Amino acid sequence: MKEPDPDVELLARIGNNEPAAVKEMVSRKLPRLLALASRLLGDAEEARDVAQESFLRIWKQAANWRAGQARFDTWLHRVALNLCYDRLRRRREQPLDDEALVEAVDPAGTPEEQLHAAAQSERMAAALAALPERQREAIVLQYYQELSNIEAAALMDISVEALESLLSRARRNLRDYLAEPSGDAGLGRGKR
Incomplete structure (x- = not known):
């Protein structure tokens, strides 16, 4: 049996122009949208723009949302992915800025631990940036978004088997990249 969509009631409230519902939706969805866009685009400013545009689309579509056709989260991820793709196309495949992909280090660690964690985060960000677009996605x-294989495949509009193949190649490429002392294992040359 299908689980009910937890966002349907909130969408109806947004459709009725309830400010508290909009605020609740933003608090529920903004962190994941920012994380998704930041990792795909490698630019915090562009990630905020994608999140903002996604929320505008929620606001415009809320009154017309039809429960049961698709899960709202799936639709929202697809919107954010499409907005990211549009921005990536406009860049004409320019390399991602590695520094923008680095996540904040936990301030509770010692300075040495923070340096080590930052270095690891930078290497992973560089490895992700070096992956072909579909593997990175x-x-x-x-x-990072913790979607199931079925959900991720649906968002990418591919079969679960194709997703698993992409994941396998991506993990292999990441492993090769991270095993190289310089971090440059020729990741993703022509492999999609």
Whole structure:
């Protein structure tokens, strides 16, 4: 049996122009949208723009949302992914800015631990940035957005088997990249 969509009631409230519902939706969805866009785009400012545009689309579509056709979260991820793709196309495949992908280090650690964690985060960000777009998308959706294979495959409009193949190649490429002392294992040359 299908689980009910937890966002349907909130969408109806947004459709009725309840300010508290909009605020609740933003608090529920903004962190994941920012994480998704940041990892795909490698630019915090662009990620905020994508999140803002996604919320505008929620506001415009809320009154017309039809429960049961698709899960709201799936639709929202697809909107954010499409907005990211549009921005990536406009860049004409320019490399991602590695520094923008680095996540904040936990301030509770010692300075030495912080340096080590920052270095690891930078290497992972560089490895992700070096992946072909579809492999990076598959990794981000599954590992960072914590979507199931079925959900990620649906968002990417591919079969679960194709997703698993992308994930396998992406993990292999990441492993090769991270095993190289310089971090440059020729990741993703022509492999999609």
